[in-house]
Amino acid sequence: MTDRTELLEVALDIVPDGTVLLDKEGRVVFWNRAAEAITGYASVDLLARSVPESLEPLLAGEQLVKMEPDSSGQLGHRTLVHALHKLGHDVPVMARYFVLRDALGGRMGMAVLFHPADSLDALPHGECGNDGSVKASQAVVEDRLAAMFGDFQRGGVPFGVLWITVDQAHDLRQTHGASACDAMLEKVAHVLANGLRPAEEIGRWGDDEFLVLSHERTPEMLAAHAQVLAGLARTTDFRWWGDRVSLTVSIGAAQADRDATLASLLARAKAAMSNSFNAGGNQITSAPGGQECSPS
Numbered sequence: 001m002t003d004r005t006e007l008l009e010v011a012l013d014i015v016p017d018g019t020v021l022l023d024k025e026g027r028v029v030f031w032n033r034a035a036e037a038i039t040g041y042a043s044v045d046l047l048a049r050s051v052p053e054s055l056e057p058l059l060a061g062e063q064l065v066k067m068e069p070d071s072s073g074q075l076g077h078r079t080l081v082h083a084l085h086k087l088g089h090d091v092p093v094m095a096r097y098f099v100l101r102d103a104l105g106g107r108m109g110m111a112v113l114f115h116p117a118d119s120l121d122a123l124p125h126g127e128c129g130n131d132g133s134v135k136a137s138q139a140v141v142e143d144r145l146a147a148m149f150g151d152f153q154r155g156g157v158p159f160g161v162l163w164i165t166v167d168q169a170h171d172l173r174q175t176h177g178a179s180a181c182d183a184m185l186e187k188v189a190h191v192l193a194n195g196l197r198p199a200e201e202i203g204r205w206g207d208d209e210f211l212v213l214s215h216e217r218t219p220e221m222l223a224a225h226a227q228v229l230a231g232l233a234r235t236t237d238f239r240w241w242g243d244r245v246s247l248t249v250s251i252g253a254a255q256a257d258r259d260a261t262l263a264s265l266l267a268r269a270k271a272a273m274s275n276s277f278n279a280g281g282n283q284i285t286s287a288p289g290g291q292e293c294s295p296s
Helices: 004-014 031-040 051-059 061-067 137-153 169-176 178-194 219-233 262-278
Strands: 016-023 028-031 078-082 091-101 106-115 159-166 202-207 209-214 239-241 243-245 249-255 284-287
Touching: 016 031, 031 091, 031 106, 051 078, 051 106, 137 202, 137 209, 137 262, 159 178, 159 219, 159 262, 169 178, 178 202, 178 209, 178 219, 178 239, 209 219, 219 249, 219 284, 249 262, 262 284
Parallel strands: 249 284
Antiparallel strands: 016 028, 016 106, 078 091, 091 106, 159 209, 159 249, 202 209, 239 243
């Protein structure tokens, strides 16, 4: 029988908000994947320790909870706080706080749930404009990728990349023209951005492709995330002059390796994407040594 504590940890680890559990002394007892991605701090570096000084603003709401407790111990509104990412840049987040009590009402600790503040009035996790277009240019994505890789090499949070191409892009450009292809790519970008996790980024990569920067911790998790994005792409309702065009994507997934270079990471992702496309499209290939799998 599955241990209940382990089951709860797995469940909290897939919550899209950063989720932090602190004991009554303020030490971290749980730090989920979303919290890792948003702050840059890995769980293994924080467990059984106090929150680092750069993240102390995340705990500012604890005083509000003490001042304005209700029957549930929950702060009734979201609070904007500014923390510092492990790389040093400002991270504005909307946070909520929950006092954790035992059966007798004694305080056991606190839970903090938070997400990037800029996701309130935009798409959930994609960096998209009001017209649904992806803001991040290739230059922006390159800069962010270089920063993530440098942090990873210094012991930071694991990450991977998804190199994505729309299987129908070339044919659509040939048969319906560049305007149709560009409109289709904007539509797909909007849909993919809606499927991203907290702190993930997507940008156009070349003419007809996208690159997703993901903080999934293992190749298996990265491939599973790619499956979700592939499924979203297949549901894209794209029409051009009344004609509905069915869309699929080919994805190459590559996990960063501290013993390899950034150039080799991108080369592996591109090769994996090409393998997916050349195998007929609508597939995900993990690199290196990953197995191809058709989305179900």
